[in-house]
Amino acid sequence: MAKRVAFVGLGNMGGGMAANLVKGGFEVNAFDLSETATAQAKENGCNVVSSAIAAVAEVDFVVTMLPNGSIVESVYIGDGKTPGLLDAIPNTALILDCSTIAPTNARAVGVAASEKSLRFVDAPVSGGVAAAAAGTLAFMVGGAEDDFEEAKLVLTAMGSNIFRAGDVGAGQAAKICNNMLLAVHMAGTAEALQLGVDNGLDPAVLSEIMLKSSGCNWSLEKYNPMPGVMEGVPSSNNYEGGFLVNLMLKDLGLAMEASLNSQSSVPMGAAARNLFNLHKHSSGEDKGDKDFSSIQQFYSKT
Ligand code: NAD
Numbered sequence: 001m002a003k004r005v006a007f008v009g010l011g012n013m014g015g016g017m018a019a020n021l022v023k024g025g026f027e028v029n030a031f032d033l034s035e036t037a038t039a040q041a042k043e044n045g046c047n048v049v050s051s052a053i054a055a056v057a058e059v060d061f062v063v064t065m066l067p068n069g070s071i072v073e074s075v076y077i078g079d080g081k082t083p084g085l086l087d088a089i090p091n092t093a094l095i096l097d098c099s100t101i102a103p104t105n106a107r108a109v110g111v112a113a114s115e116k117s118l119r120f121v122d123a124p125v126s127g128g129v130a131a132a133a134a135g136t137l138a139f140m141v142g143g144a145e146d147d148f149e150e151a152k153l154v155l156t157a158m159g160s161n162i163f164r165a166g167d168v169g170a171g172q173a174a175k176i177c178n179n180m181l182l183a184v185h186m187a188g189t190a191e192a193l194q195l196g197v198d199n200g201l202d203p204a205v206l207s208e209i210m211l212k213s214s215g216c217n218w219s220l221e222k223y224n225p226m227p228g229v230m231e232g233v234p235s236s237n238n239y240e241g242g243f244l245v246n247l248m249l250k251d252l253g254l255a256m257e258a259s260l261n262s263q264s265s266v267p268m269g270a271a272a273r274n275l276f277n278l279h280k281h282s283s284g285e286d287k288g289d290k291d292f293s294s295i296q297q298f299y300s301k302t
Contacts, residue, residue: 002025002026002027003025003026003027003060003061003153003154004026004027004028004029004058004059004060004061005021005026005027005028005029005059005060005061005062005063005154006028006029006030006031006052006055006056006059006061006062006063006089007021007028007029007030007031007041007046007055007063007064007065008030008031008032008052008055008062008063008064008065008066008075008085009032009064009065009066009067009099010030010031010032010034010037010038010040010041010046010065011032011034011037011065011067012129012132013065013098013125013128013129013132014032014037014065014098014132015037015040015041015044015132016129016132016133016134016135017063017065017098017132017137017158018030018041018044018046018063019041019044019045019046019133020132020133020135020157020158021063021154021157021158022044022045022046023045023135023157024154024156024157024158025157026061026154026157027047028041028045028046028047029046029047029049029054029055029056029057029059030042030046030047030048030049030055031048031049031050031051031052031054031055052075052085053083053085053088056085056088056089056090056093057088057090058090059089059090059093060092060093060094061093061094061095061096061153061154062085062089062093062094062095062096063096063097063098063154064076064095064096064097064098064099065098065099066097066099067099068099068101068250069099069101069102069104069105069106070105071099072097072099072101072105072106072109073105073108073109076095076097076109076112076113077108077109077112084112086112086113086116086118087116089118091116091117091118093118093119094119094120094121094147094150094151095113095118095119095120095121096120096121096122096123096151096154096155097109097120097121097122097123098123098124098125098139099124100124100125100172100175100176100250100251100254101122101124101172101254102172102254102257102258103122103142103169103170103172103173103176103258104169104257104261105172106122106142106168106169106171106172107168107169110122110143110168110169119143119144119147120143120147120168121141121142121143121144121147121148121151121168121171122141122142122143122168122169122170122171122172123139123140123141123142123143123151123155123171124139124140124171124172124175125137125138125139125140125159125175126138126140126175126178126179127159128242128243131159132158135157135158135159135160136159136160137158137159137160137161138159138160138161138162138163139155139158139159139161139162139163139171140163140165140170140171140172140174140175140178141155141162141163141164141165141170141171142164142165142166142167142168142169142170142171142172142173142174143164143167143168143171144167144168145164148164172254173258175251176251176254176255176258177255179248179251179252179255180251180252180255180266180268180269180272182218182219182248183248183251183252183269183272183273183276183292184268184269184271184272185217185218185219186219186223186225186292186293186295187271187272187275187276187295188217188219189217189219189220189224189225190225190226190293190295190296190298190299191299192206192210192215193206193207193224193225193226193296193299194296194299194300194301197226198301203226203228203229204228204229207220207224207226207229207230219293223235223242223293224293225293225294225295225296226296227296233293234290234291234293234294235291235293235294235296239290239291239293239294239297240290240291241291242291242292242293243291243292244288244289244290244291244292245276245279245280245287245288245289245290245291245292245294245295246280246288246289247292248276248292249273249276249277249280249288252269252272252273252276253273255269255273256269256270256273275295275298276292276295278298279294279295279297279298282297282298283297
C-alpha cells in the first residue's frame with residue numbers, strides 16, 4: 001500500500017515538492033491557506049483537505065514548507081486558540097519541517113514533539129523553485145540517525161543530495177552557515193568585477209582569469225552577477241527569477257540571530273546583511289523581488 005504523506009504549505013517551493021511526492025508514488029493529503037495553491041495541488045494529483053489537522057489523519061509522514069519560524073511553531077504547537085498538529089499526528093508518523101527557520105524554532109518544535117512521543121527532523125533545502133519543481137533539491141537534515149534513514153524515503157522523491165548535519169536544529173544551522181557564505185562570496189565577486197571594470201577590464205576576461213586563479217568561487221563559476229558575461233543566469237535576464245534579495249535577507253537575519261545566541265563573531269556576514277539591505281532600498285526602488293546577484297547594481301557607477 002502507498003505510504004501516506006500530509007503536506008502543509010503548498011507555495012512556490014511546497015507546490016513542486018508535493019507534486020514530486022505524488023510522482024514518487026506517495027498518497028498526498030495537501031493543505032494550504034491559499035485557494036490558488038490548493039487548486040494547483042489538486043491538479044497535480046494531491047488529495048486536498050480542508051485543514052492541516054484533517055491532513056495528518058492516519059499518515060506515515062508529515063511535511064511542512066512554511067514561510068517562517070513563528071508560523072511553523074504555531075502550526076505544530078498551536079497558538080492558544082487553535083490546537084497544534086502535534087495533538088493530532090499519529091505517533092507512528094515521522095515529522096519533517098523543510099521550511100527555513102531559526103535552529104531555536106526547530107529545537108522548540110522538536111522538544112514539543114518528543115514530549116508527545118512524536119519524532120521530528122528539520123530538513124531545510126538548498127535550491128530554489130526550479131529545483132523544487134525538478135525534484136533536485138539538497139536537504140540538510142537535523143535529527144536522530146534512525147529518523148534520518150526513514151526521512152530519506154520521502155526526501156529522495158524531492159531531492160538529489162541528502163545530508164545529515166547532526167541532531168534536531170543542525171539542518172537549520174548548516175543552511176544558515178551555507179547561505180551566509182553564499183552572500184559573502186556573491187558580494188565579494190560583484191565588488192571585484194566592478195573594480196575590474198572601473199580599471200578598464202572586460203568583465204568576461206576578468207571572470208575567465210579569476211576562474212583559473214585563487215579567486216574562483218561558486219558565484220563566479222555558476223552565477224556570474226555581471227550582465228552579459230554568462231548566459232541563462234538572472235544577471236542576463238534583468239535579475240528576474242532566481243533567489244530573491246528578500247529571501248537572502250531573511251536567511252542573513254537568521255544567521256545574525258544564531259550568532260547572537262552562540263556569541264560568534266560574524267563581521268563578514270554582518271557586512272553582507274547590511275550590503276544586501278542597503279541594496280534593497282537603493283535608488284528609491286524596492287529591489288527585494290530581484291535575484292540576489294543584483295547586488296552587482298549596488299557597486300555599479302551607472
Ligand atoms: P511561499 O510564501 O511561496 O509559500 C508558503 C506557503 O505557506 C503559502 O502558500 C502560504 O499560503 C502557506 N501558509 C502560510 N501559513 C500557513 C498555515 N498556517 N497553514 C497552511 N499554509 C500556510 O514561500 P516559499 O518560497 O515556498 O518558501 C517556503 C519556505 O522555503 C520558506 O521558509 C523559505 O525561506 C524556504 N526556501 C525558499 C526558497 C525559494 O527560492 N523560494 C529556497 C529555499 C528555501
